[in-house]
Amino acid sequence: MVQAEARPPVMADVARVAGVSHQTVSRVLNGHPNVRPDTQARVQAAIEELGYQRNSSARALVTRRSGVLGVVAFGTNLYGPASTLASIEHAAREAGYFVSMVSLRTITPQTVHEAVEFLGQQAVEGFIVIAPQRSAVDSLAQLPTSLPIVVVEGGDAPGHTVVCVDQAGGAAAATRHLLEMGHTTVWHIAGPADWLEAEGRVAGWRTALAERGVTPPPLLRGDWSPRSGYHAARQLVERGIDQVSAVFVGNDQMALGVLRAFDEAKIDVPEDVSLVGFDDVPEAAYFSPPLTTVWQDFSAVGRRSIQLLLDHLAASEPNAQQVTVPTQLVQRSSVGVPHPRAATTNG
Amino acid sequence: MVQAEARPPVMADVARVAGVSHQTVSRVLNGHPNVRPDTQARVQAAIEELGYQRNSSARALVTRRSGVLGVVAFGTNLYGPASTLASIEHAAREAGYFVSMVSLRTITPQTVHEAVEFLGQQAVEGFIVIAPQRSAVDSLAQLPTSLPIVVVEGGDAPGHTVVCVDQAGGAAAATRHLLEMGHTTVWHIAGPADWLEAEGRVAGWRTALAERGVTPPPLLRGDWSPRSGYHAARQLVERGIDQVSAVFVGNDQMALGVLRAFDEAKIDVPEDVSLVGFDDVPEAAYFSPPLTTVWQDFSAVGRRSIQLLLDHLAASEPNAQQVTVPTQLVQRSSVGVPHPRAATTNG
DNA sequence: CCCGCTTATGTGAGCGTTAACAATGTGTGT
DNA sequence: ACACACATTGTTAACGCTCACATAAGCGGG
Numbered sequence: 001m002v003q004a005e006a007r008p009p010v011m012a013d014v015a016r017v018a019g020v021s022h023q024t025v026s027r028v029l030n031g032h033p034n035v036r037p038d039t040q041a042r043v044q045a046a047i048e049e050l051g052y053q054r055n056s057s058a059r060a061l062v063t064r065r066s067g068v069l070g071v072v073a074f075g076t077n078l079y080g081p082a083s084t085l086a087s088i089e090h091a092a093r094e095a096g097y098f099v100s101m102v103s104l105r106t107i108t109p110q111t112v113h114e115a116v117e118f119l120g121q122q123a124v125e126g127f128i129v130i131a132p133q134r135s136a137v138d139s140l141a142q143l144p145t146s147l148p149i150v151v152v153e154g155g156d157a158p159g160h161t162v163v164c165v166d167q168a169g170g171a172a173a174a175t176r177h178l179l180e181m182g183h184t185t186v187w188h189i190a191g192p193a194d195w196l197e198a199e200g201r202v203a204g205w206r207t208a209l210a211e212r213g214v215t216p217p218p219l220l221r222g223d224w225s226p227r228s229g230y231h232a233a234r235q236l237v238e239r240g241i242d243q244v245s246a247v248f249v250g251n252d253q254m255a256l257g258v259l260r261a262f263d264e265a266k267i268d269v270p271e272d273v274s275l276v277g278f279d280d281v282p283e284a285a286y287f288s289p290p291l292t293t294v295w296q297d298f299s300a301v302g303r304r305s306i307q308l309l310l311d312h313l314a315a316s317e318p319n320a321q322q323v324t325v326p327t328q329l330v331q332r333s334s335v336g337v338p339h340p341r342a343a344t345t346n347g
Numbered sequence: 348m349v350q351a352e353a354r355p356p357v358m359a360d361v362a363r364v365a366g367v368s369h370q371t372v373s374r375v376l377n378g379h380p381n382v383r384p385d386t387q388a389r390v391q392a393a394i395e396e397l398g399y400q401r402n403s404s405a406r407a408l409v410t411r412r413s414g415v416l417g418v419v420a421f422g423t424n425l426y427g428p429a430s431t432l433a434s435i436e437h438a439a440r441e442a443g444y445f446v447s448m449v450s451l452r453t454i455t456p457q458t459v460h461e462a463v464e465f466l467g468q469q470a471v472e473g474f475i476v477i478a479p480q481r482s483a484v485d486s487l488a489q490l491p492t493s494l495p496i497v498v499v500e501g502g503d504a505p506g507h508t509v510v511c512v513d514q515a516g517g518a519a520a521a522t523r524h525l526l527e528m529g530h531t532t533v534w535h536i537a538g539p540a541d542w543l544e545a546e547g548r549v550a551g552w553r554t555a556l557a558e559r560g561v562t563p564p565p566l567l568r569g570d571w572s573p574r575s576g577y578h579a580a581r582q583l584v585e586r587g588i589d590q591v592s593a594v595f596v597g598n599d600q601m602a603l604g605v606l607r608a609f610d611e612a613k614i615d616v617p618e619d620v621s622l623v624g625f626d627d628v629p630e631a632a633y634f635s636p637p638l639t640t641v642w643q644d645f646s647a648v649g650r651r652s653i654q655l656l657l658d659h660l661a662a663s664e665p666n667a668q669q670v671t672v673p674t675q676l677v678q679r680s681s682v683g684v685p686h687p688r689a690a691t692t693n694g
Numbered sequence: 695c696c697c698g699c700t701t702a703t704g705t706g707a708g709c710g711t712t713a714a715c716a717a718t719g720t721g722t723g724t
Numbered sequence: 725a726c727a728c729a730c731a732t733t734g735t736t737a738a739c740g741c742t743c744a745c746a747t748a749a750g751c752g753g754g
Contacts (some may be wrong), residue, residue, distance in 0.1 A: 010710055021734050026712060034731055051491075056470050057413065058710035060404035062739050068447070068469070082429040086450040098447050098469050100415070102440065103433040122415070122445045123403050144398075226633035253630060260633045283600060286573035286607045288635055357740055368704045373742065381702055405740035409709050 009050040018046035029054060060123060068098045069309065070119035072112065072129045074136075076103045078224075079281045080298055081130055084152060087302025088128060095310055100124060107131070109139030116143050126309045128152060133194050148312035150305050155196035161312065163305045163323045167197050170294040170327030171204025174248050174276040177292070177329055179212055183246035183274060183338050189220045189232045189258065191250040201250055201278060217243075222254045229254025233261035241265070244273060245338040252277040252284045252293055255334075259287055270336030280330050290332035300325045356397040365393035376401060407470060415445045416656065417466035419459060419476045421483075423450045425571075426628045427645055428477055431499060434649025435475060442657055447471060454478070456486030463490050473656045475499060481541050495659035497652050502543035508659065510652045510670045514544050517641040517674030518551025521595050521623040524639070524676055526559055530593035530621060530685050536567045536579045536605065538597040548597055548625060564590075569601045576604025584612045591620060592685040599624040599631045599640055602681075606634055617683030627677050637679035647672045 015022040020039060027035050028043040035043075046052075060066045069092050075081045089099045100122055102115040116127060126148040131137050137157045140149065154162045178186045188205045191198030202219065209216050220235060222228030229249060236244055249255040255277035262269055269275050269289055277284060277293035284291040304323050362369040367390060374382050375390040393399070407413045416439050422428045436446045447469055449462040463474060473495040478484050484504045487496065501509045525533045535552045538545030549566065556563050567582060569575030576596060583591055596602040602624035609616055616622050616636055624631060624640035631638040651670050 012710080022710090023712085023735080024733060027733090030712085034733090036732065039732085053467060055408070055710050056468060057404045057407035058739090059712075061402070061408055061710085061741085062712045064739080066404065076433045077426060077430040079424060083424040086423045086452075089448055089450045090452070093449065093465065098466075100445050101436055101448050103436045105433075105437070118440065119445075120400060121403060226630055230633060256630055257633045260635055260637075263635045283573055283603055283630065286577060286604045288607055288610045290607075359740085369740090370705080370742085371703060374703090377742085381700095383702065386702080402740050405709090406742075408711085408740085409742045411709080 009052045010055065011052075013050055014043065014046045014052050017049060018043045066123040066125055067096065068100050068122060068124045069306075070116075070122070070124035070127045071099055071101045072104065072115045072119070072127065072131075073101060074104045074107045074130055074132065080279060080296065083298035084130065084302050084305075087299040088305055089302075091303045091306035095306065097125075097306075097310075107133055107136045109135060112136050112139050113143065116145055120145055120147075126150070126313055128305050128309060129154075131157075132197055133192075134196060134199075135194060137196070148309060150309045150312070152301060152305055153197060155200065159320050161308050161320045161322075163301055163308060163325065164200075165197075165296045165301060166324045166326050167200025168204035168207065169324075170278065170296070170329070171201035171248065172208040173204075173327070173329045174278065174292075174294050175205045175208035176211075177331070178246040178248065178274055178276060178335060179208065179214075181246075181274065181335055181337055185209070185214050185217055185246070187217050187220070187236065187244055187247045189222050189229060189247060189249045189254055191222060191224050191254075193221065195224075198250055201248075205248055222250060222257075224251055224253055226253050226257035226260070229257025230261045231257070233258040237261065237265045237267070241267060241273065246274040246276075246335075248276045248278075250278055252279045252281045252287075252291060255291055255293070256283075256287060259291075263288075269334050272339055274336055274338070275334040276329075277334075284330075285332060287334070289334050292332045292335045293330055295328045295330050297325050297327070356399045357402065358399075360397055361390065361393045361399050364396060365390045413470040413472055414443065415447050415469060415471045416653075417463075417469070417471035417474045418446055418448045419451065419462045419466070419474065419478075420448060421451045421454045421477050421479065427626060427643065430645035431477065431649045431652075434646040435652055436649075438650045438653035442653065444472075444653075444657075454480055454483045456482060459483050459486050460490065463492055467492055467494075473497070473660055475652050475656060476501075478504075479542055479544055481543060481546075484543070495656060497656045497659070499648060499652055500544060502547065506667050508655050508667050508669075510648055510655060510672065511547075512544075512643045512648060513671045513673050514547025515551035515554065516671075517625065517643070517676070518548035518595065519555040520551075520674070520676045521625070521639075521641050522552045522555035523558075524678075525593040525595065525621055525623060525682060526555065526561075528593075528621065528682055528684055532556070532561050532564055533593045533595050534564050534567070534583065534591055536569050536576060536594060536596045536601055538569060538571050538601075540568065542571075545597055548595075552595055569597060569604075571598055571600055573600050573604035573607070576601025577608045578604075580605040580608035584608065584614070588612070588614060588620070593621040593623075593682075595623045595625075597625055599626045599628045599634075599638060602638055602640070603630075603634060606638075610635075616681050619686055621683055621685070622681040624681075631677075632679060634681070636681050639679045639682045640677055642675045642677050644672050644674070 011022040011025045014025045025043050028040050073081055073085050076085055092099045104111050128150045130152045132153040137154045151157050151160045151162045153164050175186050190202050206216055220232040222232050249258055277291045280293045280295035284293050358369040358372045361372045372390050375387050420428055420432050439446045451458050475497045477499045479500040484501045498504050498507045498509045500511050522533050537549050553563055567579040569579050596605055624638045627640045627642035631640050
């Protein structure tokens with residue numbers, strides 16, 4: 001009795017059925033010119049008859065191209081990174097590339113290094129590293145690889161190709177908006193100091209204040225979580241909320257915590273205090289009150305990252321580009337004109 | 348002048364430097380026994396000297412194992428799927444597997460089919476499909492692959508290995524909690540009808556009401572978004588909120604919309620109406636008021652999925668298992684005892 | 695002191711594909 | 725009718741690894 005072959009069909013099988021050589025099958029598969037239409041049809045038919053699928057390992061072995069892009073991401077259960085990641089994958093797939101992902105829980109030179117090394121074991125052709133912290137960016141310099149890398153949210157990583165959102169611009173727009181509504185100054189609850197996004201927003205906030213000759217009030221720090229926003233707002237309340245008429249919060253999650261703290265302290269937004277967030281998470285429009293915030297185009301970040309990475313792959317030129325994605329202020333109901341008492345700050 | 352070899356080193360290069368055969372290098376790399384310690388050390392040294400990295404394509408070609416797992420995900424910018432995905436990747440990496448991801452924007456038999464076919468081009472060894480909608484689960488039956496598949500949130504997919512959260516149990520617990528607080532009935536704002544998670548929660552809600560002999564009030568439907576929760580709550584308000592003392596909302600995002608609508612209508616939570624959500628997103632604790640909700644262990648879902656998939660891979664047995672991950676009620680401040688007027692429902 | 699047994703290493707083939715080159719047919723200008 | 729270009733197909737040799745097998749070396753018992 002003949003042993004039934006469990007093995008999936010290979011090119012030679014297709015070639016036999018179609019009555020051609022395996023090389024012709026290869027040509028059909030790769031869309032080479034100079035294959036007669038009827039030959040092509042016969043091969044095509046044989047492929048479907050056998051349910052043939054090309055062996056990607058063999059192909060990768062000989063072409064030295066795996067068609068896989070590695071993505072090292074962080075905080076992927078947060079809205080921003082998750083959206084960026086999805087967009088990266090989408091753009092990569094459209095370009096015919098696979099995405100192999102490593103999702104980091106903590107981001108240190110150590111973990112970034114390990115992630116890149118891990119992906120290096122698989123034959124990725126290039127990397128996208130979402131490196132929102134300074135330490136992560138620094139660790140990029142000494143990576144054990146010569147593969148092209150695009151850094152997302154990597155701020156001013158010298159010598160690297162970087163895609164980032166115009167944090168400073170968005171923050172300045174938010175701050176200016178509050179100033180233009182008549183607030184004499186704007187407080188800021190920032191994200192963690194080692195986060196480049198946090199620093200960019202702080203810088204934008206400072207810039208907008210400086211434009212008006214306003215000395216920035218003391219900076220408050222959170223860790224992006226609603227909890228930390230809540231605590232920062234408590235501090236504000238305790239040190240005298242009368243002094244505060246407008247707050248620019250580093251992200252929407254912290255803004256939610258702020259809202260909660262103000263609600264508990266019977267401080268009305270925007271009647272008593274105006275608030276602007278950052279991110280424009282889907283929930284922001286349904287906070288109480290709906291939050292004025294800064295929209296980030298995460299989708300564009302993902303698309304541009306892939307685009308730059310593919311450019312690098314094609315050109316093999318090491319020209320490090322810096323791409324900045326603009327933001328947009330989304331006005332809702334958390335900003336109002338300053339309360340009379342708040343106008344007399346200098347009392 | 349000798350042309351410098353740009354090619355990365357291969358096993359033969361390592362072998363030459365270490366003074367052994369390529370096969371011995373292979374043995375060291377794969378941790379085979381019967382290699383003398385000093386030989387092993389020499390090979391190890393040569394590997395490091397040359398910065399050798401094994402060519403995974405060549406290895407995959409001959410072993411017929413790529414070490415890559417495919418994940419088809421949906422709604423990856425939402426908290427639940429994003430958390431599950433991260434957990435899947437983590438568990439896979441710990442087991443030494445790579446994760447290739449496809450993130451779907453719309454989930455139809457068509458897109459699921461395409462995603463699986465796409466991943467099939469890469470030589471994935473198995474799939475995890477996050478298929479939260481009935482139509483997606485149905486489309487799984489006729490997939491063009493014989494590879495092992497684990498379905499996440501696939502409800503009662505017959506013949507498939509499924510990991511899902513105990514939606515009905517969680518919903519019943521939420522409903523019972525409201526009933527035990529003294530509410531005579533509980534309204535429900537459900538997710539979309541074709542979502543298995545939504546249906547599971549509806550079923551649990553009905554069960555808990557039936558236990559007390561309570562006829563379920565009319566079911567309201569949303570689409571998981573805060574917007575839809577807002578509109579459902581508006582309906583409730585317009586048709587007479589006096590009839591309503593407790594609402595179980597299909598997820599936290601919709602609950603936020605409900606909160607917003609109630610806030611606008613000057614309906615206090617939990618004073619006038621009690622509310623329970625589902626998911627326990629990080630923001631839920633900072634809603635106004637902090638939301639009582641049902642916690643889902645997304646991390647466990649991811650871990651169990653990988654575990655089952657690896658079992659399948661090892662056993663090649665087609666024994667379809669169904670794993671259910673328990674939930675937990677998280678009590679915060681959105682539930683209270685019923686208002687006196689609400690007790691006289693039959694008025 | 696040789697036999698068999700174990701341990702340590704080397705040799706050769708083959709995985710399924712693409713690239714380079716060879717070989718065949720097909721038509722065109724002279 | 726002949727040479728030459730060109731379109732179409734086939735043949736052969738890598739790619740870098742693991743597997744199966746062959747071989748050499750070490751070691752205790754008769």
